[in-house]
Amino acid sequence: MTYQETCDYLFNQLPMFEKQGADGYKEGLANSHALDEHFGHPHKKYLTIHVAGTNGKGSCAHTLSAILQMCGYKVGLYTSPHLVDFSERIRVNGQPISEEYVVKFVEKERSFFEPLHPSFFELTTAMAFKYFAEMEVDIAVIEVGLGGRLDCTNIITPILSVITNIGMDHTQFLGTSLEQIAMEKAGIIKKGVPVVIGETTPETRMVFEAIAGENKAPITFAEDNKQIISVSTGAKGLEYQTKSFGIIRGELNGSYQEKNTNTILCAVQQLEALGFMHAVKCEANTKCQNREVRQAFSHVCNLTGLKGRWQKVSEAPLTICDTGHNVPGWMYLSMQLKNIKCNRMHIVFGMVDDKDIQGVMDLLPQNATYYFTKANNKRAISENVLKLYGQGKNLIGEAYPDVKSAYEAAKAAADNNDFVFVGGSSYVVADLLKNCI
DSSP, X not given: OOHHHHHHHHHHHSOOHHHHGGGGOOOSSHHHHHHHHHTTOXXXXXXXXXXXXXXXXXXXXXXXXXXXXXXXXXXXXEOSOOSSOGGGGEEETTEEOOHHHHHHHXXXXXXXXXXXXXXXHHHHHHHHHHHHHHTTOSEEEEEOSXXXXXOXXXXXXXXXXXXXXXXXXXXXXXXXXXXXXXXXXXXXXXXXXXXXXXXXXXXXXXHHHHHHHHTTOOEEEGGGSOOEEEEEEXXXXXXXXXXXXXXXXXXXXXXXXXXXXXXXXXHHHHHHHTTOOBOXXXXXXXXXXXXXXXXXXXXXXXXXXXXXXXXXXXXXXXXXXXOOOSHHHHHHHHHHHHTOOOXXXXXXXXXXXXXXXXXXXXXXXXXXXXXXXXXXXXXXXXXXXXXXXXXXXXXXEEXXXXXXXXXXXXXXXXXXXXXXXXXXXXXXHHHHHHHTO
């Protein structure tokens, strides 16, 4: 098979939550353990950091990877979903897994894994763990796919667990209350392994304290250990005045990054306490606590390949895309959009069917022109249905059958002093980056 044929096989022959929703979700770790045993438990050959949460886990995982890279470590990074190409999910020091490796893995292992009927994510996780072992990484940052307790990444025992926050998302799988969702995500807390919690509510804090206590896992609440003194918008992005790291210039924009940054800095302090922030390439006994951390924050996209987080795709008119796709994420995005100074605002908007559409639309600005659309995904909501929802919220706009036509219509209508935003779903941003940029 060619690389494209192999990717088509992975996307179309294996159950895939991102395309099929509930039909593509497999609960439990039986297949993950079977695959892990078959490959000789590859994740035990390197250190790991496990990152879970409703929002922000991708930004945190990428930034932690960038920091460790700057400290001289060889770093594996496993994230999802991809935006443009499958290989984005599995990286070593920012470089995507090779097409040749993906093809050979599927061809060689197909006779073993097909009888297991693994999900797309189960097989991809096994591929990532094996690849990292063969690439002899020092440490791998592993982002949870969905939830935590029963997520197929949860066969690892990391040196540090990070849970960014808890919000109402994927409720059909994780529970219908914040406490239930927190219980699922707290499933990554391991015996004796330190855990950093980014944000809590009274309901979720009790859950984390209880589960950490049961596991004798040292717990740090980032909101109680504020590293950020102040934040401002600089010429190249957000500037943070911090307690321990000086002035950090963050390449990742978006007001929600302040919370992520505080969580990351608390995680870095935990890693240092564990002895893992001593640089391999720095002088003996020196700590990568300041310069390397600052450089990582200011170059995270180049170091790791991160895309889609308040990403600028055009200057005139200013055009931004963002993968925020649920109510907790849009609580930040809506505030950011309100602060945009422009002549007119144009929003290219689409969603998938397992999200709180009404809740997100309640947060959308009404002083904008909308271009309702759908991504190339079976779970995408029809553009005409979105338009009807929008009319019920006094959101004015037209429907377009795909992201490309919607984006082109927005560009054609926008003057240089206008502002264009593209988002509502990771898949809308993916179609933009694949087909329009």
